[in-house]
Each structure stands twice: as structure tokens, then as C-alpha cells.
Amino acid sequence: MTIHEATSRAGWNFDNSYSRLPHMLFDEQEPNPVDDPRLVILNEPLAASLGLNAEALREEEGLEVLAGNRAPEGAEPIAQAYAGHQFGHFTMLGDGRALLLGEQIAPNGARYDIQLKGSGPTKYSRRGDGRAALGPMLREHIISEAMHALGIPTTRSLAVAATGDPVFRETVLPGAVLTRVAASHLRVGTFQYAANWGTAEDLYSLADYAIERHYPEIAGEDNRYLAFLRAVIARQASLIAKWQLVGFIHGVMNTDNMAISGETIDYGPCAFMDAYDPATVFSSIDANGRYAYGNQPYIGVWNLARLAESLLPILHEDQEKAVKLAEEELAAFTDLFHRSWLSGMRGKLGLFGEEEGDEALVKHLLDLMKKHAADYTNTFLALTFDKTEKGPLYEDEEFAAWREEWLARRGRQEQSDEDTLRLMRESNPAVIPRNHRVEEALDAAVKGDLGVMERLLRALADPYVHSAEQAEYASVPEACGPYRTFCGT
Ligand code: AMP
């Protein structure tokens, strides 16, 4: 079937700069048609910001694009090649179930990758079927949109379309395709791939491309590749600090799942922490807790060291000097992360300015939360709104003493209580996508009732308004055993 047909009524406006890179980085691949496409959810505000016409996307032609039955005009679909360290082991990967249609140039001139996820097999599929199930794709939709609303850089979800075809996992599940929007899909693993299997020229092309696309401000620097490494390190330090501040656990921080743009990418077995505990792990495949909440900053710098290794040949002609330069940059991560994190924590506690004892104050609170398995999000909400809560934390005299210390610290700042409340309200989300709420929404959606998910999405869309409707979503489930997430591939 010929797949390229005019669908410009939808507003597609593609460029395909990735296809102009060395060919070893990708493989041309048309989408694999599906049986009976049906639109499950369309992100209308995102469509509008991309210059896309939501109405046209909902029509048959538009839907055929979102399900992978035809490529829109101007698209040059490709599967991207990349490698990666998965749980520490290096391997060749690539888009095994995704296709980059092209880059949509939005009305404001910004460039966004438009990727179909679950669109069928590619050269890189290995033994996989190239498909995705509806539940996990809706899960990515909900969580990535929640992350965006929380102010955390992330890929986004334009739409989820059911395919009408079954996918075979432990059970038979309905299939779906998610349309993902990203600043780009360049990964640490893309550089690992070029460094391992490409020429120096391939690596230079890739690095120049990444700089032009994500870090144009450093293009003129003397050692632009070193500046590039520095810039990626800074963005990841800031990103991971933001994850820590909201209690987000990515779940599979493999190097192929770390984006060069600094966006959160590849929502698999991710989840938000309820009770505060740095050892929290949700993913059923992470038996050793490599990607536990408290490990995320360490894994972040480990992954960045893999990026640095890949860049060594172009950092300096003398490889010993290159290693030294890379090490200096990597050493900055810890401090960058720590500064972002502490500044965010000050916001969560309503602290203006900086005092020496601030970090100890934060850590003392976290220790108490851990001791009493207090809910991470709700403890900060209780402090924000000065709520009297029940629970062992609030009955602990040590917490009462901590509170006095905290109030004394606040008393030493000149800002009014109103200013403090404002800072805390905008630093502490009223609602996060709690696991039991996400599961409830997915269960209903897979059975055909989208109402539960739509209500959840509305509550998550503006987490800092603190509306009455959101309060319902703040409740913590009764203890029901450890929550487990699955890759859902
Ligand atoms: P992920 O865990 O989603 O980051 O995927 C890791 C790798 O496995 C990537 O190369 C994916 O493209 C590939 N992959 C995941 N699921 C499938 C599937 N159902 N069919 C083919 N490849 C897949």
C-alpha cells in the first residue's frame, strides 16, 4: 500500500533533519498498518501548540496517521539506531517498536520529533513484535502529561489510538499506538552507538547535530564538544533534582532512556513514591534496586560517564587529556544536583534566602518521614496548609521539636506568612498520579470507560491550584502490599 498521502489539513509541517545525518544512525521504515484504528485520547492543547488541527486529527485521515496506517505528507519515517547500558550491561538496541515520522515545525518555529510508539516491527526489533498494549500507552499518556503539568521537562503524548489488533503478552491485550512528542529522541545511547560502531566523522556529525538542536548557545565555544558534555550534565542534574522533589521514580534509567535534551523519556515501570523511603523501587524487573528513588542521582552521573566515554575521541586528540577533561565535567554533577535539590527543598518548606542549617533541617524532616513511613507528598501539604493530621509522625515529639525549629527559621526571614504560603503552594503539588488512581483509570479505560481517566487527567492538569476537586486525589491507599509496575512491553 502506498502510505504517503496528503493529510495537510491536519496541519502537519515536517522537516526531516535526522534523515540527513549519516545513514548508520537510522533505517527507513514505513509504519505497519493496523486493522481497526480508533482514537482513544487526543491531547487538544498540545495539538494546538504544534499547529495541528484537532478536528482533522479526529477524522479518518487524521486517525490513520495516529495509528500508523499512513504517513502524513512530508514525513520520512525512520527507526533510530542506538545502543545502551541496560541494568549495567552494554547492548545494541534501536527503535524496536517506534518510528520517527519527522520533525513538526510548530507555529512558533520550534522543532519537535513526532514518534509513533507501538507501530510495528523494525530492523531493530530483535525478537519483539514491535507492538504496545493499550494500558501501558495510556499510562505513559497520564504520567507524562502529569510530569509536564508539574513543570518537569518531559516528552509528551499527543494521542493514543487503539489498533483493533491483539498483542500477546502474559495474556492477550488490546494493542495501541502512542504518538510521542519530544524535543528530540537523541539519547545517551545514541552517542554510545555512534562511538562503538561509527567513524569519528559519524560522531562529529551527531554531536554537531545535538548542539545545533539543543544547545545552540555553545556552538561558538573553543571546545564545543566539552561544552556540550557540560551542558548535558547540567540539564540532567536539574532534571533529576526535579524528579527527587516530587518523588518520581523513573524505574529504568538505562542509558538508552536518558535524553540528551534533558527531558524525561521512556515511561515504563515508573511511579510516584507514596511513603518516603529512599529505597523505594516499583519495577518488577529491578530486583536489586539499582534504580531505587535514592539512587537516581548516582545512576544519573553513571549514565553521564557513559556519555563522556563516548565523546572522548572528540574531546581532545590526546586521550589522556580527554579523560581528564571529562572527569572534571562529571565531578560538577554532584554539586549541581545538590544545589538544585536544596533550592527546591527550601521552596517546599517556604524558606527564603539561605541559612547554613537549612540542609540539616530538610534532612531531619526526611529522616522523620522515613521513620514513620509518612506520605511524601502529603506531609509537605500538611505543612503548607498547617493541617493537623493523624499518624505516627504527628504524634512524635521529635517532629514537634522539628516543627518549632522550622517555624523559628521562618521567623528569621523578612517575608510575610502570605509570601511563605505562596512559595509553598507553588512548590508542593496538591496531586500526583498516585498508583492506585492510575490503575483505576487504566482498568476502566481498557474496559471502554474513559471517564475515570479523563477526571484524573483534569485533576493532574494543574497540580499547584490546590482545588477542592484535587483533594479527593490526595488520599493515600490503605496499606495493600508493595506496589509493582511492569515494563508492559
Ligand atoms: P524500553 O524498555 O521501552 O526502553 O525498550 C528497550 C528496547 O527494547 C528498545 O530498543 C525498544 O525498542 C525495544 N522493545 C521494547 N518492546 C519491544 C517490542 N514489543 N518489540 C520490539 N522491540 C521492543
Ligand code: MG
Ligand atoms: Mg527505551
